Amino acid sequence: MKTVKTIDAAGMILCHDITKIVPGEFKGVAFKKGHIIQSEDIPELLKLGKDNLYVWEHQEGTLHENDAAIRIKEHIAGEGLDFSPIKEGKIDFIANIDGLLKVDVAELLKINSLGEIIVSTLHNNTPIKNGTKVAGTRVIPLVINEDKIIEMENISKENIIKILPIKSKKIAIITTGNEVFYGRIQDKFGPILTKKVEEYGCEVIYHAFSSDEKEMIKEKIQEALDSEAELILCTGGMSVDPDDRTPLAIREMGGELITYGSPVLPGAMLLLAYHGDRAILGLPGCVMHSKRTAFDLVLPRILADEKITFEDIASYGHGGLCLDCPICTFPHCSFGK
Numbered sequence: 001m002k003t004v005k006t007i008d009a010a011g012m013i014l015c016h017d018i019t020k021i022v023p024g025e026f027k028g029v030a031f032k033k034g035h036i037i038q039s040e041d042i043p044e045l046l047k048l049g050k051d052n053l054y055v056w057e058h059q060e061g062t063l064h065e066n067d068a069a070i071r072i073k074e075h076i077a078g079e080g081l082d083f084s085p086i087k088e089g090k091i092d093f094i095a096n097i098d099g100l101l102k103v104d105v106a107e108l109l110k111i112n113s114l115g116e117i118i119v120s121t122l123h124n125n126t127p128i129k130n131g132t133k134v135a136g137t138r139v140i141p142l143v144i145n146e147d148k149i150i151e152m153e154n155i156s157k158e159n160i161i162k163i164l165p166i167k168s169k170k171i172a173i174i175t176t177g178n179e180v181f182y183g184r185i186q187d188k189f190g191p192i193l194t195k196k197v198e199e200y201g202c203e204v205i206y207h208a209f210s211s212d213e214k215e216m217i218k219e220k221i222q223e224a225l226d227s228e229a230e231l232i233l234c235t236g237g238m239s240v241d242p243d244d245r246t247p248l249a250i251r252e253m254g255g256e257l258i259t260y261g262s263p264v265l266p267g268a269m270l271l272l273a274y275h276g277d278r279a280i281l282g283l284p285g286c287v288m289h290s291k292r293t294a295f296d297l298v299l300p301r302i303l304a305d306e307k308i309t310f311e312d313i314a315s316y317g318h319g320g321l322c323l324d325c326p327i328c329t330f331p332h333c334s335f336g337k
Contacts, residue, residue, distance in 0.1 A: 002057040006046055010039045012055035013064060015142060020048055034065055034088045034142060056143060063146050065089025068139045071149050072117060076137070076156070078102075080163025089142070093121075093135035095163045100304040101126045101134050104160035111156050116140045116148055121161060123337040127300045128163055135161050164304040168201035172229035174208050174220045176246055177236040181211040189235040189288050196295070200303050205229055217249035225253070225275060231302060232280045235287070238269045246282050247271055255280050259310050263317030264336070267294025272308060279308075291328045294320075297336040 001015045013036055020030035030048060031041065037055070045053070056064060063071070069091050073083060080099055084092035095101070103124040111119050121135040128134060173193055179185045187209070194204050206227045208220045217234075224232045234246050247260050255273035260282070262270040270293075271282030279302045287295045297316060301308055319337040 001054045003052050004055050006042055006050050006053050009037045009045075009053050009055060010042065012037050012053075015054040015056050018045070018048060018050060032088055061146050062143050063149060065139050065142050065144065068117075068144045068146075068149055069137055072111075072119065072137045072139075072152065075153050075158055076107075076111070076119060076160050078159030078162025080165065081134075081161070088138075090136060090138040092133050093137075093161060095128045095130055095132045095134055097163055097165055098130050099128055099163040099165045100300050100306075101128045102162050102164055103135075104157060107156045107160040111152055111160075114148060114152055114155075116144055117152055119161075125297075125301060125336070126331050127166070134163070164306070166200055166300055166303045167305065168203070169197075169230040169303055170205045170228050171197050171202050172206040172208075172224035172227060172232045173204055174210060174217070174224060174232065174234045175236060176210045176212060176217055176234065178212050180236070181209050189283075192288055193233055193235065193283075196299070200300065202231075202303070212245060214245040214249050214252070217246055218253055221249060221253045221280070225278070230278060232275075232278065234271075234280065234282045236285070238271060238282050238284045250280055250282060258308065259313045262294045262313050262320070264294035264297065264320040264322075266290040266322060267297075270294040270298070270313075272298065272313065274307075290322070291324065292322055292330045292335060296330065 004012065014031055014033060017029045017033050018031040021027045066086050066089050069086060069089050073091050077093060080095060080097050082094045082096045084094065101122055101124065103121045105124055108119060108121065111117055117139055119135065119137045173190055175187055175189050180187045190207055197204065206224055206229050208223060210216045210220045234250065238246055250271065250273050251257055255275050258272040258274065260271045262268060266286035267284060269284035273280045283295055287293050298308060316336055319334055322335045
């Protein structure tokens with residue numbers, strides 16, 4: 001810091017807060033630390049009794065908090081983001097599309113482990129609406145050694161925070177079960193799934209019913225594969241009962257089985273397979289009666305064209321317990337995080 005006369009301070013950076021007090025009316029900060037003093041500020045500062053000010057004196061190898069935050073933002077921000085105006089060295093990251101937030105958690109930890117630099121985010125894999133604040137960054141000191149920023153740029157990957165667009169896909173639904181096929185009960189699965197996929201702008205272009213006979217299930221899967229459907233949802237027949245043959249039918253149709261089972265409650269009997277590039281999901285009965293299940297965790301990732309692995313599914317165990325809250329706030333809760 002150095003001391004300068006207030007009348008000479010235009011364009012300089014204030015190193016301390018300046019308080020304004022109007023008895024009985026106002027007491028608070030009139031000018032914040034880090035403020036770049038404008039010529040029109042000078043009369044007000046003089047009225048506050050500030051004939052002299054502490055301002056930042058640039059030294060080679062140091063960065064002001066604003067310049068440092070811009071460097072961090074430019075390194076870590078990827079697609080699908082806009083940014084707030086910089087204020088006191090802080091920049092907010094704001095989604096500019098509806099999509100899926102992707103955060104490289106390991107790289108984020110590297111940055112936050114350096115000290116003096118912080119990056120805060122929402123949880124990885126959270127579905128995001130356009131305009132949502134998803135992250136923020138700043139440096140802790142008013143002035144930071146540039147070597148710290150260079151170290152951050154060298155040790156961490158670029159674009160570790162981004163928004164993947166969620167794509168509106170064409171959906172096929174295959175409802176299995178003798179009880180529905182023979183009209184013993186009304187189908188409740190189809191309307192629920194249709195509503196869930198329509199939340200993401202998807203369209204159901206094929207909906208077929210099948211008995212519990214394996215060959216009929218395979219026939220309906222083939223019809224779905226022959227259609228323009230980009231995602232196939234099979235409901236019913238997912239338990240270990242002898243009549244439940246949907247998983248076997250999916251395997252025999254050439255589906256590459258990723259998992260039959262997930263560490264998520266509700267949703268433990270979820271099945272995920274791929275037939276070429278198309279995902280096939282076997283959905284357990286809980287999807288019909290629970291507000292949120294494993295299906296709600298994997299659906300937006302599939303719609304964002306992520307190829308989900310067994311490790312992705314296994315990692316849901318930590319946070320995979322839904323509390324079935326009376327008022328559901330998903331995805332802004334712990335479920336799946």
